[in-house]
Amino acid sequence: MNVQLAEDVHWVGTCEDADSGRHVHVSVYLIDAGDEYVLVDAGPPHETDIDTEVDRLTGGAGVDTLLLTHTNMPHTGHAHEYADRGVRVLSATDIPEEFGGYGELWNRDETVELAGREFSFPKPPMTDHVYSLWLYDRDSGVLFSSEALGNYHSPGRCEAVWDESGGEVSRAEVEAYVRDRLPWVRYVAPEKLESTLRDRLAGYDVSYVAPGHGTPVAGEQLEAYLDRLMDVVREVAGEWSGPQEPGTP
Numbered sequence: 001m002n003v004q005l006a007e008d009v010h011w012v013g014t015c016e017d018a019d020s021g022r023h024v025h026v027s028v029y030l031i032d033a034g035d036e037y038v039l040v041d042a043g044p045p046h047e048t049d050i051d052t053e054v055d056r057l058t059g060g061a062g063v064d065t066l067l068l069t070h071t072n073m074p075h076t077g078h079a080h081e082y083a084d085r086g087v088r089v090l091s092a093t094d095i096p097e098e099f100g101g102y103g104e105l106w107n108r109d110e111t112v113e114l115a116g117r118e119f120s121f122p123k124p125p126m127t128d129h130v131y132s133l134w135l136y137d138r139d140s141g142v143l144f145s146s147e148a149l150g151n152y153h154s155p156g157r158c159e160a161v162w163d164e165s166g167g168e169v170s171r172a173e174v175e176a177y178v179r180d181r182l183p184w185v186r187y188v189a190p191e192k193l194e195s196t197l198r199d200r201l202a203g204y205d206v207s208y209v210a211p212g213h214g215t216p217v218a219g220e221q222l223e224a225y226l227d228r229l230m231d232v233v234r235e236v237a238g239e240w241s242g243p244q245e246p247g248t249p
């Protein structure tokens with residue numbers, strides 16, 4: 001897959017089967033920073049099409065930097081090989097010693113310059129991991145949202161992007177992802193999550209939200225997307241009846 005989100009940001013990823021005949025994206029993004037290439041997340045270990053696509057897009061040069069939003073499968077495939085090839089690896093979470101101990105940690109809310117561009121690492125208001133970070137590329141305005149702001153999709157809509165020309169993500173597609181992948185949502189206070197989410201997003205001039213497991217959403221469609229997400233969150237959270245009395249089964 002190769003879908004261009006911006007002149008210098010390519011969505012190269014793959015899909016896996018999810019529930020009810022749907023697909024889930026496992027996304028990798030390539031930033032063409034002119035003289036250097038930056039890869040955001042590395043995809044599943046068994047996947048080879050991503051490598052081939054990255055090779056093609058970089059004219060065989062390969063990437064210079066790999067940024068991992070978190071060190072969990074299926075996002076860290078081939079990360080060790082990248083490190084072995086001399087690629088600089090930065091990660092939001094520790095890379096265990098037994099994996100090779102390569103890479104550097106980044107800190108939340110830190111802004112760093114890589115490949116001549118500024119990147120920020122916002123603390124995510126939503127994630128399925130205790131620790132992962134979002135990544136904001138100031139040049140392109142793309143906010144890579146890791147595990148959050150995802151959705152499932154129907155086969156055949158693998159390369160759809162939600163922008164002004166269509167590609168709308170349905171509420172059902174958001175709901176399927178949230179129920180399956182973000183089970184903690186039933187414990188949240190929806191209004192608190194919503195205000196945190198909106199506050200965080202307002203801090204960035206977002207051209208696209210680029211999730212690890214969903215359809216990229218253009219900035220102008222973000223409100224519509226958030227409305228759908230919050231509608232799902234309110235429904236899911238409303239189903240939880242609170243802690244049970246001690247001793248009740």
Ligand SMILES: [Zn+2]
Binds near residue numbers: 074147212213
């Ligand atoms: Zn994931």
Ligand SMILES: [Zn+2]
Binds near residue numbers: 024025154156157
């Ligand atoms: Zn797909």
